[in-house]
Amino acid sequence: xxxxxxxxxxxxxxxxxxxxxxxxxxxxxxxxxxxxxxxxxxxxxxxxxxxxxxxxxxxxxxxxxxxxxxxxxxxxxxxxxxxxxxxxxxxxxxxxxxxxxxxxxxxxxxxxxxxxxxxxxxxxxxxxxxxxxxxxxxxxxxxxxxxxxxxxxxxxxxxxxxxxxxxxx
Amino acid sequence: xxxxxxxxxxxxxxxxxxxxxxxxxxxxxxxxxxxxxxxxxxxxxxxxxxxxxxxxxxxxxxxxxxxxxxxxxxxxxxxxxxxxxxxxxxxxxxxxxxxxxxxxxxxxxxxxxxxxxxxxxxxxxxxxxxxxxxxxxxxxxxxxxxxxxxxxxxxxxxxxxxxxxxxxxxxxxxxxx
Numbered sequence: 001x002x003x004x005x006x007x008x009x010x011x012x013x014x015x016x017x018x019x020x021x022x023x024x025x026x027x028x029x030x031x032x033x034x035x036x037x038x039x040x041x042x043x044x045x046x047x048x049x050x051x052x053x054x055x056x057x058x059x060x061x062x063x064x065x066x067x068x069x070x071x072x073x074x075x076x077x078x079x080x081x082x083x084x085x086x087x088x089x090x091x092x093x094x095x096x097x098x099x100x101x102x103x104x105x106x107x108x109x110x111x112x113x114x115x116x117x118x119x120x121x122x123x124x125x126x127x128x129x130x131x132x133x134x135x136x137x138x139x140x141x142x143x144x145x146x147x148x149x150x151x152x153x154x155x156x157x158x159x160x161x162x163x164x165x166x167x168x169x
Numbered sequence: 170x171x172x173x174x175x176x177x178x179x180x181x182x183x184x185x186x187x188x189x190x191x192x193x194x195x196x197x198x199x200x201x202x203x204x205x206x207x208x209x210x211x212x213x214x215x216x217x218x219x220x221x222x223x224x225x226x227x228x229x230x231x232x233x234x235x236x237x238x239x240x241x242x243x244x245x246x247x248x249x250x251x252x253x254x255x256x257x258x259x260x261x262x263x264x265x266x267x268x269x270x271x272x273x274x275x276x277x278x279x280x281x282x283x284x285x286x287x288x289x290x291x292x293x294x295x296x297x298x299x300x301x302x303x304x305x306x307x308x309x310x311x312x313x314x315x316x317x318x319x320x321x322x323x324x325x326x327x328x329x330x331x332x333x334x335x336x337x338x339x340x341x342x343x344x345x346x
Contacts (some may be wrong), residue, residue: 083311111234126324128319132319140314140332148339165241165242167333
């Protein structure tokens with residue numbers, strides 16, 4: 001299990017930018033935050049439908065990692081002078097949550113959404129220009145981590161085709 | 170015989186001297202032809218990535234039992250890298266057989282050139298070799314995605330693609346290990 005952003009986003013905040021160059025980064029961080037919010041909601045909900053101990057343990061670890069990342073990104077947004085978007089009251093799974101397979105499918109969707117968020121953050125780091133190396137490092141780490149976690153769930157769902165060529169797209 | 174006025178003689182003299190001066194300047198002044206300059210070569214980081222991609226692909230064709238799904242990902246990676254290189258006119262120039270090739274001076278990520286992304290000699294010959302090659306290229310591309318200059322003309326196109334390929338190759342290494 002790999003934490004989506006084990007490098008510690010709060011320690012990599014670029015700092016407040018009076019020129020507004022950080023605005024694309026703030027918007028992208030909000031997207032990443034939304035993905036973590038969804039995962040923190042989704043894993044406990046889907047976990048009760050999993051029937052293998054290893055998968056349940058993995059889901060718990062994934063939830064814990066997303067919770068840590070969520071909190072760190074909230075701190076990072078506050079440090080940038082922004083208000084972190086709140087979680088929604090409810091998140092719908094991509095398919096009715098009636099089987100273990102549907103639960104795995106939701107877990108995969110949560111990780112793919114997280115990967116997409118971090119890929120967007122990487123692009124925002126480029127668009128913001130200047131020195132955004134810490135943000136880009138954070139985004140790259142998050143994208144790789146989410147792709148790795150997605151691999152676990154995709155392997156269970158599609159053993160013959162467990163990888164994708166472009167995670168985050 | 171018609172009478173020629175002084176005004177006509179003077180006008181003719183002025184005209185003749187002007188023409189002579191113009192011709193003299195035209196003959197003496199160095200001619201500056203427009204010389205076709207080759208377009209800037211693509212960043213070496215991209216041509217090197219394509220070269221490494223082709224080496225990896227050659228490995229998949231060489232290693233018996235190499236997962237076909239991973240191979241198709243690597244094919245897609247190569248196509249994406251080639252599409253990125255098409256953003257750089259110098260890529261086609263280098264491919265036309267001229268001496269122009271990717272140069273480290275224009276490379277955001279530095280390093281030596283690998284014109285046209287030809288596969289290197291060290292083609293993996295085992296599953297472990299494929300895993301090592303995937304890990305190596307994933308790290309290289311991650312570093313390029315993080316360090317690519319934000320003001321480089323194609324940065325918004327290049328960086329996300331390099332990052333996604335890097336993440337994909339990391340999962341390949343996990344599958345192969």
